[in-house]
Structures are given as structure tokens and as C-alpha cells.
Amino acid sequence: MTVQYDSLMYPYASKRNVVYGKKGMVATSQPLAAQAGLDLLKKGGNAIDAAIATAACLTVVEPTSNGIGSDCFALVWVDGKLHGLNGSGQAPEGLSIEAVKQLGYDTELPKFGMVPVTVPGTPKAWAELSKRFGKLPLTDVLAPAIDYAENGYPLSPTLAKYWNQAVNTFKRLLTGDEFKAWFDTFAPNGEPPKAGELWKSPGHAKTLRSIAETNAVSFYEGEIAEQIDTYFKKYNGFLRKEDLQAYEPEWVDPISVNYRGYDVWEIPPNGQGLIALEALKIVEGFEFTERDSVDTLHQQIEAMKLAFVDGMKYITDPNEMNIPIDLLLSEKYAEKRRSLIGEEAITPEAGKPQQGGTVYLATADEEGNMVSFIQSNYMGFGSGIVIPGTGIAMQNRGHNFSLDEGHDNCLKPGKKTYHTIIPGFLTKESQAVGPFGVMGGFMQPQGHMQVVMNTVDFHLNPQAALDAPRWMWSEGKTVHVEGSLPTHLAQALKRKGHDIQVALDGGSFGRGQIIWRDPETGVLAGGTEPRTDGEVAAW
Template sequence: MNQNPHTYPYPSSRNVIYGKKGMVATSQPLAAEAGLDILKKGGNAIDAAIATAACLTVVEPTSNGIGSDCFALVWVDGKLHGLNGSGQAPSKLTMEAVKEAGYEKELPKFGMIPVTVPGTPGAWAELSQKFGKLPLSEVLEPAIKYAEEGFPLTPTLAKYWERAYKAYSRLLEGDEFTSWFETFAPGGKVPKAGELWTSPGHAYSLRLIGETNAKAFYEGELADKIDQFFQKHGGFLRKEDLEAYKPEWVTPISVNYRGYDVWEIPPNGQGLIALEALNILKGFEFAEKESVDTYHKQMEAIKLAFVDGMKYIADPSSMSVTVEQLLSDEYAQSRRNEIGEDALTPEPGTPQKGGTVYLATADGDGNMVSFIQSNYMGFGSGIVVPETGIAMQNRGHNFSLDPSHDNALKPGKKTYHTIIPGFLTKGDQAVGPFGVMGGFMQPQGHVQVVVNTVDFGLNPQAALDAPRWMWSEGKKIHVERHLAPHIAEELARKGHDVKVELEGGPFGRGQIIWRDPESGVLVGGTESRTDGHIAVW
């Protein structure tokens, strides 16, 4: 990886950032600085990640909340650990119950039905107990203060907040949604950029979670409030579902891409898609970054990997093929052979049988964390438990109502999950954490960041600033407006249905921290498409 920190081939107002003792990169400045404060108080990268994540539930509620799921890749003492912090479907959430409620084709996006067990509070506690240095109560204190005392909204946050309010005002009808409006639009007024917003209930819940290592959320007072609210409004989530939850330590999965190991969380996360695409791409050579061949082959590889992921990724116990089969060199070659000069309409292959926030942290001792947390669609389900600030995710919407599908809804099952943290290593050395949040954009963003970094030696900021593209379906490709026009035209001639987007939001928000193995110097990049920030020590 021969990076040039002085080369910026793409429009950006940001420089690459360097540090030595610690670094926190995320989409919101207050959250990043909160993580750095925890490092300066004697915490490590794990403490900083938890503090930043908790703070993001307050200062970026448009993307995540206490009722979120999360995943983490944690580098400690020369080893990479994976934590799956996603929750299961409630025991009463059956396919029959959903259809009796009037939903025949898919689970709804909003309301009580798509809410699965939130994994985030339990994952914070698990990370803190296994790897943290400071008490969870101290680590959550910055988030508690922002919830109690208020904070001024940043411009991007205010834009998405207002957009959500307008959409929810049209879509959310019923008493179960009243608390959302009371919490996020008090007095019927949406907070604007620069205006203060407070959430005392949010602070109260965070304090209980910190004091009890999340037991209050799964077994105590908060669990009781969640249970009562869902029973009152005909929801399926119950206290016994919360009591049954436990975060799961998992073995990360990887492929070797041109001498670098790229790591992801195994299914039920969709990181497998990024790895399959990279496994296909490693059989090609790319002469230059800004060429139609470079873009075309990446797009074709993502399409093939994505349709496989949508067919096969589910709770591991329900998958009809294995990770090893999908990531085998033989299968990669068979998919690679399908890529020609023209755009294809992808179909799933047959392997041989045998709303999100992302943050990265690093400390001076070599610990590093890649962490992602999400309510799924913006604020999530629209359900907020009264007087708690707990906004519930709508992750259950991803379940299939086709009984024959690998991802078919079943009580106690985890659904296909979009959020994925990434990590890069070389040999036995950590290179560092990376991620690009944003629904089904995420594995596509991971592939683009890895290719930008490994194939073309772009520094972290340039790798993030590079124009992005996103496949949505069939031959449809969305590209950013600063993609070179001649590239877009040539892609169209190859049969891609190219649509130029004016906003950068759909293309995700990324963060990167790399560590120099010899000097220990940290180098970071943050997202120019949002209010991204790197706090450095």
C-alpha cells in the first residue's frame, strides 16, 4: 500500500489526519470528541468506541438509538475478535401472526411488528466487561450529559431530522407513535441546525444501563416499560424476549486481497457480500483508477455477490450454503467467468454444496475497534418507549414471508442484517478499521474503499472522497455527480442503466483509521458527505 498523503485527486475540503496516542473517527463531531475524552481519562479504544456509540444515540438519533443493533470487530493483543450485537425475532412474532395483521407479502416498515430485540445495550456491556478499562457508567457519562443538557444540531443532522419528521407525519398514525413526536419534535416543532435539543428520558435510560451493565434494559425497569408499552399497543416484543438475549462472540471471516486480509462479521451480517465480490475481483488487474474497465468490473462483481447474499444470507442455522462455499476460489472463478464486456442482469449462483452510524477508534497501545450501530431505516420503527428516549429499530422488516427462503421469519431467529464493520490486516499486523454505513450500500462501499486503498494506494481521506457508485437492481447503477462524465457515458454504452445522483447521502458515510506498523502513527479519514470528524491525540 504505497499511499501519497499529498495527492488529492477528488474534491475535498478535508486533509488526512495524523495522530499517535489515539484517534476516533465518526460522523458527528461531539461523539468523536466524547470518545477521545474517554481515552484521555485512561480508557482504551474499546471504552472510546462505547462512549462514541452511546453519544451517537443522542447526537445522531436520525440513524441509531438505544433500541439499535450493532456489530464490532475488535483488535486486542494481536488478535481480531468479532461481536454480533443483533437481536432475535420475538417469540410471538410468527409468520401467521404477521399475515393475520394484514401483511401478506412483507413485514411493514413501521410500527410494532418489525421490532426485534435490540442488541446494542447488551453489546456495550459485553465489550466493556471483556475488554474495557473503565466502568460502563463512566463511559456513558458524556452521552448522558448531552441528553440532559442538550446539544446544537449539525447541518446534515438537521436535514435528515426534518426529512424524517415530514415523512413520519404522513405515515405514522396511532397512539403508539405519539411518543416519537413528543421526543423528537417537542411541541410539534422540529429542531433546526444550531438549535438545542434535549432528551431527559434518554439520559435516564443511559444512566440505568451504565449502572446495571445493561441489566435494567433486559431484566429490570426498562424491560418492564418496553413490555408494558408493546402489550398496550398490540406489539409482539415481551420481557422474556429481552431476558433471552445475549450478544454473541463470533469468529470473523476474511478473504486475502492482493496480500491484505479483509475481515467482516459472518452472517447474519452482509459482510459476506463484500468478501465474495473482492474474491471475484482479485482475479483481475486494474491498470488505473479512473477507467471504465475498473468501474465496470467492480460493479459486475458486486451485482453477482449481492444476489447471492440476498438469496443465502440469514441466521447461520438457516443458511442452505456455507460461508466457505460462497468464498471458495472455485466459486469465485465461476462467478468471475460470468463477467464480460457488457452489463449483465445478475442471477444467484449455485455454490458447490460441502438509518446507521459507523465509528473507528484506536489507542496508543495498539487496540483498534471497528463499530457499527443502527436503527435500520433512519429513526427506525417510529416506536419510542414513553419517558425513556428508547427509539426501537425496525430490523424485522428484512425477514421474508416466503417459508422456503433461507431468511424466512421464525420466532427466535435473527434476520439478514445490513450493518457491517470492516477491518484490514497484513500478515500478523493490524492495518486498521474501516466502514461505510448506509443500508445495502455498505458492502459496495467496503469494496470501493478496499480497491481504492490496496489497488491504487489512496490515503484514507482520498479513498473516502473518491466518487462512489451504487448498484440497486438489474442493470441500474447510481453514480455521484462528480464521477467523470466520460466514465458514466462509457458505462452506459456497456449496458449499465446509469443514473447520476445530486446528493451524496445515498452513497453512505465512511470512516478509516490505518496504523503504520513501524512508527505506530495513526492516519485517518472521515466522511465529507456528512458532518464527519476525527478527534486525535
């Protein structure tokens, strides 16, 4: 049974319609990357090949959100089973609370520079996905990304906007010599490229070619690993080639809750997908008759707040978690958290169960394979560290570690931190409905919850589910809402005690993609984010 929605209902302003296809589909935030993935399908590749090709292209055509030095996660539907891949890296062995405090950081790790860089997981995750499920050699799969890096491409409008913001910010904040390679790579003339202007990165192309030809071995054990090691030693960073050599992506069992007959799937911790599942479990106890009502919004927000503070307290490296996942997702605990939701906004506190800058893409092929894939440098361009001559922009995931030794997510050498990026997947009666995701830092579980409810509770088609105005809880009683949210609803939420902040820009509310598949006909229906340059490429 497929998801039920009205394909002709478009209740929200949008420039886009649902896109349909039969043989294959790729949805992501950048048109050139989507088309590259579709080209791989037409050349005989499958959804996994298309996902890797699209992800690699995104490191070139949307470097404001991800890079070769990223982490990633994937949910892969193959032969009637869902597989999870954790492509996040661990803290370097030399990175400890004591070492960080000796550098003068007493309360948190810095956002930029050498210190917050953990082991990048993406290149090896690409190779692992290709090895286990791909059809084409990695050299063919990465060829489109190499071509864009080598020969250049014109910037799309939203990309140019965020590139400009990053350059202006980095000019103020990144003053050390260790950041020179970032400016040489992404602002070689001291200015960002503009919309429609060609940009290329020969070093990026060289690195991607090496990853393709060695199945990422060069990045973790060979010449590239040596370059990374040398640069971090030069500027007293912590990452070493031994840390790179020790890294392996992990195949994991996805976690899920059943929400009104649909199974909603997420990657388990250290990802924050657990928060989306707990929030859905809490709201399942309410009845919703319409999406655009103050009661619906209030109950959604309150449930998300309660789930989020739990996640922020307990989510960390799965080997270090003190509370079992199944307890946080249990009916009994959901009832306990739900009982805290009344008519007024609350300031949430974490409960205790009784023990007993990201890119997202979705792909599908004619054989029924589907991929939900997410990849990120974290805060836009990440740490601001680029390995000279390589195009490798390093992520800054270590910033999420706590320096409080009593916190579940405290920094330890070799540990994985709480991770914001999460791919989602929907099934019904053991059949794939399809991949979905909403990127954007701590917005992601909030976006997942809203998209799932738009689909399951309110029967919106994939495009309308993404078009709908979003809200984002930040802390306490503060809730940011998009300007497109009707004023009377924002005012009604305020009367319930919410501190409503109306945003002038939709960028902070995430960028999502959806592909649903009809199991009877094989027809694919895709939606893409109106808040960015996205595209659904279909065949």
C-alpha cells in the first residue's frame, strides 16, 4: 500500500509541482548534482551509484554546505530490506578535554580552526557503499564531480548567497596562516564568485580522482593522509594519519517507530534521528484534524521540545550512551512526556526513563532500490581549514562535544560526538514508501517530524509537504516561524505563551527532499525544497 495523498492539492505558494518518473529519480538541493546522479542511472548504475555520484558532485557544486572532509549517513533500501551506514568519524586520539583546556578553551570547543576537526568519514563511506551495493566502478561514479571541479560550473543563486555570507564572515574571523588555503581555494581574488560566474577547483579534482582510483585508500593511508597529517602538525592540530588509518564506516541497524500505520526510520545515535522518533511517539497520542490550526502547532512544538532536551542530554557515541534507545521510544515514556503538554507553553527539562552548514539527497531506481543520504561539513564550510592544493574542506564536528566530564556527550579521544545530520525513510506494511530528509543543523529532527506529519496526518503530496510553512524551536519558549505562517496562527501561539520570532529568511528552516514510490505501479513522485536551488531529476 502506498502513501495516500491528493496529488492535485497545493495549499501553499510554490514555484514547483510534484515530479513523476518511472525508471529513476534523484532529488537534491543543486540541479547539476541531481542531473549527474540521473545520468549515472541512465548509464546502467543503480540508486546507490546515483547517490554517491550526487554526493560527490555536491562537494563541488555546493561547497557552502559540505566537502570531501565531511561526515555522512545513509539509509539504503535494497531487496526489501533497509540498511544503515554511519559515516561519521571519531575524535583524534590526541584530542581530550585536558588538551583543549590547555589551549584556553574552558567552556566549549571552538567553531573554527584545527581543534574541532574530527576524522572525516565521507570518502570511505562512499567507497563502502559502492563496494557493497553499487553496480559501477567508483571511477565512473565520481567522474561527473571530477569534471565539474576540473572544468568549472556556474554558481546557482542560493549557493552564491551563502558563499558570499561565508567569505564576509571568514574575513572577520579567520585571521591565522592556517586559514590561507581556504581563501586561496574559495575566494582566490579575495571575493566570492557570484551567481552565474564560473568556479573551478583543480585540487579538488585531483583529490576526487585519487579517491576514485584507490577506493579512498589514499585518503586514509596514502598520499592524502600524509598531506593532512603534515598540515595538522604544522599548525598544532590534533588530527593524525594514525587517526585516519583507524577509521571504518559502520553498518548499523536503523531504528524506527510506527506512526499511524507507517514505520518511520532513522539512523541510531550518534545521530539525532532519535529526537524525531520520540517526538512522533509523543504526538501520536493526540488527534489532529487540520494542519493549520493553533492546537496542532502547539502540540507539535511542545512534543518536539520535550524530545529535543532528552536528545541533547543522552545522545552521543552509541558505545557511551547511558539510556537505552528502546526506553526513550517506549509507549510508557511517551505517555509520561505527553502528560506534560497542556494549554500553555512550557520550558522543557530532560526526563529520565526508568531503566529495565549540510546537503541531503534522495535517489530511486527502476529495480526498487532507494537511498536516503546526507552529508555535511557542519557549519557551512566547516572549520575553515582546507588542506593546501587538495580542495579538502575539513568539517568542525568536534564543536558539538561537551567539556563537562559529567555529560554523556563529553569529549574523549576516539569517541564520536552527537551528530546533527540524519537521513529519514518511510515504509508501510514492510514495503518501501521512500526516502525523505530535511537538512539544517538542529532543525533536522524538527523538519522530519513536520514532513512526516504533513504526509501521514494531512495527506499532502511530496511537494506540498515541503512547501508548508515551518517552525523551529531553539530554546526555552522561543520558537522561530517563517513569514509565510499566517499571522493569526503566530498570534495565537503567542497567547499560549510561546515567544514567537518571525524570520525574514527561510534558509534556517532546512532544505528537504522527498521521493515516494507506488509499490503497485513503480511510479515515483518527488518533491524538492523551495527554499533553495533544488531539483528533482526524473527519468
